Amino acid sequence: MSPTSSASSGPGRRRWWPLLGIGVIAAVLATAFAWTAGWLGGASRLTAPAMTDAIEAAGSAHPGFRRAHAKGVCVTGVFRSSGQAAALSSARVFRQAETPVLGRMSIGGGDPHGADAQARVRSMALLLRSDDGQQWRMAMNSFPFFVVATPQGFQAQTLASRPDPATGKPDPARMAAFVEQYPEARKFLAWAKSAPWSNSWGNTQYNSVNAFRLIAGDGSERAVRWSMRPHLAFAPLSPRQREQADADFLAGDLAQRLARGPLQWDLVLTLAAPGDPVNDPSQPWPAHRPQVIAGTLSLTATQPQASGACRDINYDPLILPGGIRGSDDPILAARSAVYSQSFNRREREIGRGHAPEATGKGGVR
Numbered sequence: 047m048s049p050t051s052s053a054s055s056g057p058g059r060r061r062w063w064p065l066l067g068i069g070v071i072a073a074v075l076a077t078a079f080a081w082t083a084g085w086l087g088g089a090s091r092l093t094a095p096a097m098t099d100a101i102e103a104a105g106s107a108h109p110g111f112r113r114a115h116a117k118g119v120c121v122t123g124v125f126r127s128s129g130q131a132a133a134l135s136s137a138r139v140f141r142q143a144e145t146p147v148l149g150r151m152s153i154g155g156g157d158p159h160g161a162d163a164q165a166r167v168r169s170m171a172l173l174l175r176s177d178d179g180q181q182w183r184m185a186m187n188s189f190p191f192f193v194v195a196t197p198q199g200f201q202a203q204t205l206a207s208r209p210d211p212a213t214g215k216p217d218p219a220r221m222a223a224f225v226e227q228y229p230e231a232r233k234f235l236a237w238a239k240s241a242p243w244s245n246s247w248g249n250t251q252y253n254s255v256n257a258f259r260l261i262a263g264d265g266s267e268r269a270v271r272w273s274m275r276p277h278l279a280f281a282p283l284s285p286r287q288r289e290q291a292d293a294d295f296l297a298g299d300l301a302q303r304l305a306r307g308p309l310q311w312d313l314v315l316t317l318a319a320p321g322d323p324v325n326d327p328s329q330p331w332p333a334h335r336p337q338v339i340a341g342t343l344s345l346t347a348t349q350p351q352a353s354g355a356c357r358d359i360n361y362d363p364l365i366l367p368g369g370i371r372g373s374d375d376p377i378l379a380a381r382s383a384v385y386s387q388s389f390n391r392r393e394r395e396i397g398r399g400h401a402p403e404a405t406g407k408g409g410v411r
Contacts, residue, residue, distance in 0.1 A: 092197055094383035098391065100204045101384075104156065112388065115169050117160055118152030119297050120354025123308065123345035125174055131315060131340035134268055135260035137369030138176035140340060147343065148173045150356040151247045151300065154187075163283065163291040166238055170252040170274060171361035172343070180367035183359075185381070186252035186274060188244065192327035193234040197380035202228060230328040242282035246299050248309045249278040256363065256378040257324045259371050260315070269318035269373060271331065274311035274343060278303075300348050313340040325375045360389040 101114060124144045131140040139145050153160065154167030168188040175181050194200050206224035210217045225231050244250040252274040259267045283291075292298065303309055315338045316331060323329040351357050364372050364382040372378050 092201055094380070094387040097197065097201055097204070097380065097384050098387045100201055101156065101388075104204060104208050112156070112158075112392070114156055114388075115152040115154060115171075116156050116158040117162075117165075118150050118169070118351055118356075119300065120349040120351050120356035121147075121149045121151055121300075121345045122347045122349075122355075123147045123149070123343065125313070125341055125343050127341040128339055130338050131260070134262055134270075134315070134338065135369040136263045137182065137260075137367045138178045138180060139174055139182055139367065140369075142177050145174045145176050147345070148175075148355055148359065149345070150351065150359070150361065151296070151348075153296065159293075161291075161293040162296040163288045163293075166243065168244060168247055168250045168252070168296075170247075170250075171356075171359075173359055173361065176367060181365055182367050182370065183361050183363060183365040184254065184272075185361045185363045185385075186254055186272075188250050188252060189234065189237060189255070190253055191234065191237075191330045192255050192377055193231050194228050194377075195230055195326045195328045196376055199228040199231070200377065200380065203231065233330075234328070242280075243288070245281050245283040245287065246278070246303070247296050248300060248303050249276050249280045251275050251280075252311070254363075255327045256375045256381075257318065257327070257373040258366070259373055261369050261371060269322070269324045270315045271318075272316065272340075273314045275314050277310040277312070297348070304346065304348055308344045308346045310345075311343045313343060314338070315340050324373050327375055327377050360385055362386065 123146075125139065125147050126144050127140050127142065129140070134140075149170060149172040152169045152171070153162055153165035154169065155165055170184075170186045172184045172186075173181060174183075193203055202224050206220040207216050209215055225235070254272045257269050257271050259269055261267050300309075317336045317338070318324055318331060319335060322331050322335070349355075362382050362385045363378060366372065372382075
């Protein structure tokens with residue numbers, strides 16, 4: 047959606063829509079970063095359009111919607127800094143007392159009408175705008191590490207996961223060949239099979255997965271990954287609930303919990319040690335690495351994404367304030383470029399009349 051269309055949707059949207067032009071520009075710059083990272087461009091290289099094409103081909107077309115994480119809701123709240131990260135980064139968000147937050151909770155998959163109980167992945171995306179006008183956008187997921195180490199591996203997974211027309215499920219032979227070529231995927235598949243599913247967005251931990259670099263006022267840098275760790279105790283989704291839960295139970299649960307009071311998460315920064323795989327999101331870091339609680343996220347309200355301000359936000363993880371920069375992780379560069387590609391495609395579709403509001407759900411990542 048365009049900034050002008052969102053400006054007429056109420057005072058909350060008027061507050062946020064001027065940020066969108068900045069986001070589009072930053073997404074273009076992030077795509078340029080991906081080009082220099084060496085995985086975009088050239089006849090023999092993987093490109094953002096090719097990756098987006100593969101994601102689109104994995105399911106039915108839903109013009110005007112996100113290509114991934116198509117189903118979700120908007121959320122608003124504040125981030126309150128603890129002050130403990132100010133020595134690690136010059137970013138203003140770690141120094142000012144409160145920063146407004148515009149976010150989105152979603153599930154994995156490209157179906158905007160998918161059943162919540164069938165989605166393995168929960169996601170949280172956030173936009174923090176500090177009082178110096180800078181933005182920090184995050185796109186976090188409930189899995190603790192990524193499935194593969196490279197964009198080429200992710201493309202191979204996307205192609206191998208396509209449903210076989212005869213069975214409606216991925217071809218086991220193609221999946222076996224994918225794992226043989228990218229053995230790091232075995233850890234992720236084991237996690238997906240064994241880890242309990244959460245029964246609420248509110249009790250789920252969300253992880254950056256990719257590494258970033260914090261830049262202190264004196265110019266020193268530390269590689270970090272971050273997580274939003276919930277104050278609410280984890281509770282699993284039982285097999286019976288997976289079979290019987292309402293298709294939109296996560297949104298209903300979120301609204302009920304917020305009606306009783308804010309939901310909170312601590313922003314936990316995990317600091318890398320020498321030798322930790324900073325540029326490989328498929329490799330977890332040891333659990334005993336030092337951690338800093340940078341502050342607390344407090345969500346206070348939720349809105350449908352069709353009418354909420356998050357609908358028009360591209361939650362590009364490389365839109366970062368001064369004091370934070372991306373690592374050389376090629377997956378991080380790929381995510382940024384594909385988000386930009388997806389955003390631009392949806393803009394064209396909506397311009398041709400494919401408006402998400404017609405179905406009551408929609409948005410952009």
